Amino acid sequence: MNALPPQQPATRTACPYCGVGCGVLAVADLNGGAMIAGDPDHPANFGRLCSKGSALGDTLSLDRRLLHPMIRRAPGVLGRVDWDTALDAVASGLRTVVDRDGPEAVAFYLSGQLLTEDYYVANKLMKGFLGSSNVDTNSRLCMASSVAGHRRAFGADIVPGTYRDIDEADLIVLVGSNAAWCHPVLYQRMIAAKRNRGAKLIVIDPRRTATAKDADLFLPIAPGMDAALFCGLLVHLADTLALDYAYIDRHTAGFVEALARAREIAANPAATARATGLEQADVAHFFELFRKTERVVTCFSQGVNQSAQGTDKVNAIINAHLATRRIGRPGMGPFSLTGQPNAMGGREVGGLSNQLAAHMGFSPEERDRVGRFWRAPCLAAKEGLKAIDLFEAIERGSIKALWVMATNPVVSLPRAGAVRHALGKLDLFIVSENVLDNDTIAAGAEARTQVLLPGAAWGEKHGTVTNSERRISRQRAFLPLPGEARPDWWIVTEVARRLGFGSAFAFGGPADIFREHAALSAFENNGERDFDIGALAGISDAAYGALDPVMWPARAGEPSREQRFFAAGEFFTPDRRARFVAPERPRPRSATSKYFPLRLNTGRVRDQWHTMTRTGMSPRLGTHSPEPFVEINPADGEAALLADGGFARITTSHGSAILKVRFDAGQRLGSIFAPIHWSEATAAYARVGEMVTAANDPFSGQPELKATPARAEPVEFAYVGIALSRGAITLPAGTWFARQAITGGNAVLFATNEPFGLWHEHARTLLPADAELAEYIDQSRGLIRIAAFRAGRFDGCIFVGPAQSQPQWGVVRSLFEAGILAEQERRTLLSGRSADGMADTGPVICACFGVGLAAIQEVVAAGRNVTVDDIGRTLRAGTNCGSCLPELRGIIERSASPVVP
């Protein structure tokens, strides 16, 4: 974390990464960057930040930023236009499609990176004014199963507890959550609970993650079997008389069916162990810990959600908490850890295709209420298409116009190759983006009309976000809007105005939108809907500007407080009772086979976020996992003839990727893991989304991103290399590569089978023509390293060598970042090894004995009246051919001259 300059006032804002929602203090510097620190007063993090948050200051560069609107009409190329032209094109394009093909032919695909205010106007425009519910979001990939599970069990999408429950728990169960990497600051609170009050930590995950390393009990569960484990738990709790029947009777329904189903799935610890692939003793240990510990928080994340049975998994977890009334009380409850900074805000707005608005659905009363509130001329009649279906509708040609805001679906969606292909079929493809190019923008090249709209980025925009514990925080701008970039809410309202809906979108700023959003949440609510922030509906601009983090509900007229839910029932179902849900028998949707014997699990690495458009700019974040990789159990790896540190082609029925192989005994047999971050913009053949099945959950529509049948085959690259340049780097087609962030230029790691000659040629085209070149060549080994220097500055290099050679890329990188090298550093640069601590011998004086100036000066300085003979006795210098004797004398004379102070 950086220290902030004490004298300058910091802007209080919120981190744009995960759903922990940490408060951030930012002070813009004079170079367009910022000093970043954790906000000690924010209740999510109390001043802490993780590696990603701490590096936010590295990610503010305007390189590769989209700074003005652009349009491309087929056939043609993207060209700069002014805002009026762009907005007119968007409005008239949408109008044309709606008039010609109906409102169901348009869709918005939004993002958990949008602010609540942006979300609100987009949702309102589509559902109230264009008349379609085809508004979905990348939260579908992230949280949809939790939303559906919450709604099934509680009658509303609500997280019952708060972060304080983690501090106050005695048992923390993490299911499908690598919190140590993905929610690091909240994870630190878990570790603090372990330390401070002896809380036990149980980690349930098919792979031994960084989080598992701290666990008191690690359960390496078979992929997709979480519901079986929690069914077994429910049975065990019933059989050991650990249930709260009074609570079950008074406040819930469906228990009998749920327990009966649980018995079918996992009748006892032995059956549970069989179903889950766990040791029976471990299962029993878990069940007993849960039974004996009153204060249990079960945190779950993508390992639960990203499944074709994700909703059932969520409900199986909730069942165990409901049946023991371990909910809504201090230190207890099922706790969904949200992936994105504002997935919660999007859910509150209703920015999902199966919600209307403000936690209301499509019942006649709800439609009527929202319609009246919005004075909507054309309110959507029914649910729209969820993400997977939505992109399939584009593929089929039934959706003609798509507006993507702040997300990169060609990388992140399953069957990403098909998604890319589908986007080319659009009549109108609108992308609101921060960056000039990504895979999604590139995929639009085939669409009839493509419009790029430069959105404001984090640090440039104002609004609110909601974190995993229902806490609304302000994001605040501390940087000016660059170029012609504009906030997303502005862009949407300008389009709405051009569509003739000006009076319903007469917002002057985010505070206006927030007030309307708050008013809608309270509109005819009367405590019947969970989401109610009516207390904020009349907030002044000044109060909005100064708004402290606030937890919802915040009902008008009620004192503001942190509230837990459901300790005493009061669910949001019509009968106010919670529902136990009997889960389907767990099984991954797609079976492995002879051709696809492995299961591909996907996820994240510690220091990258999503598709790396932001974190990928930070050199320090890039060093943790520089290359796209696949983790595999060594036994599986050897069986597939892979080599640790080599490469593998991973293939599924949807696509393939070539990834660096990491043998990891923490990987379950039969399971492999690949991170989701790399795209065609950052690597070759490493778009993991392309391989993932689109099978999805029937309730949430969330795809099964973590269990695609796959196979692994070795890929041999004879040579590996790195290229560094102050400018762009283009490698010959067919080269495997991964870009890496670096200060002051570009870095690419690569692997190739192209022989020596090609690289020798290519090096000269890659490096500056006017540079001095230094080279190290061992041609018979295929090793070539060429470095370029301009005016003494190390300005680029290309290293290619046999795959087994292992230069220290970090050393080369840091020398490149330093630019100006000491002579010793330049001399050892091409070794790819650190010269740190290696004495600089200085120029050779005595050639016969290889004695350098530094050693001679040392001898001269150490003695009094040192003679040439003394030097000869000590260093042998000058005692062979003697040709250096004049120089030795000179050195003595120079050192003997009086030192002028």
Added chain:
Amino acid sequence: MSEPLVIIGNGMAGARLCEELSRRALGRYAIAVVGQEPQLAYNRVLLSSVLAGEVPANEIALKSSGWWRDRGVTLCYGDAVTAVDVAKRMVTCADGRTLEFAKLVFATGSRPIRLPVTGADLPGVVTFRDMADVATMSRAAGRGTRVVVIGGGLLGIEAAYGLAKAGAAVTLVHLMDRLMDRQLDRRAAALLKRAVEAKGIAVMLEAATARLIGDDRVEAVEFKDGRTIAADIVVVAVGIKPNAEIAAAASIAVKRGIVIDDHLSTSAADVFAIGECAEHRGVCYGLVQPANEQASVLAERLCGREVRYDGSVNATNLKVSGVHVFSAGDFLGGAGTESVVLADPALGIYRKLVIAGDRLVGAVLYGDTVDALWYLELIRTGIPVEHFRETLIFGRALVERQAA
């Protein structure tokens, strides 16, 4: 009573032998050194520095007269040996003196080869071997004097360098397509050419001298391709020839040089030879390092120890025209070898290592020779280098650091 030991030759090899002997067995031998040059033994390597005016002529003596006196060495310099009688164990000097010996050492060195063309003995045509040559050149060469140096080996380059520094307009001509072709590969030679030219010396390669032109003294050099260059002085440095005539006259075996065995013995008992006059296993060395090694081995043997001389690795390790160069072994890289190259021309650095199998067999270093002795050691010992091949060319410090 000390045994009389006579050393013929007052040069670097002889001086080194005296030094080695006096360190091991002072007084065992009554040493007499007979040398033709009329002064104390001096460091011949520094002659070009004297020529360049970098070092005063009186500062290149290897040892002071006091040093010789303290070790009881009889110096007969300025006196040439004219004959050796092996049977009588006696040498005869030019002034008629005779010296008896129990052991005799030839350290007579070599002399420049005369250019085999017409005009080679015109006044103004000089060689570059001794202090007298330096004096001749220094007198003749001033600012603007037109000098042609024939021979692009070490001596020729050094002469050209010295003369250029003294202000002469120097052209260096060489028969071969690269300078120091016996010691450097093409790339190192090209760098050296650039460095030589940077001193203001014009370099002509593949230039075969047809004749030297002049009436009273030399005026121009004419080449076989018809070109001519005007010259006030022509320095000839096309090679050396061992001084072996006196040995031959004494019926000691001589081929190119005086033939010696691994004991440094000539064909005559108690008669030895070291330095440039000697031929060991068919090789006549022309550098100071082998001479020193031979002197050291001979000193050991004269002290009664059973050591052998197995020959010197053909290594060049010196500074030419201000640049350090080193080469050793099979530095050109023949069939069955692999070459590894490191070059940073802008820093004036070039290295080539030649590897056969897992062993280093040759090396060329240009500009930075700090690792020369280490490579020489690796070549001599044949230690396998495979496991540090990737860092080998960056030198000992880095390799050892990686190993640590």
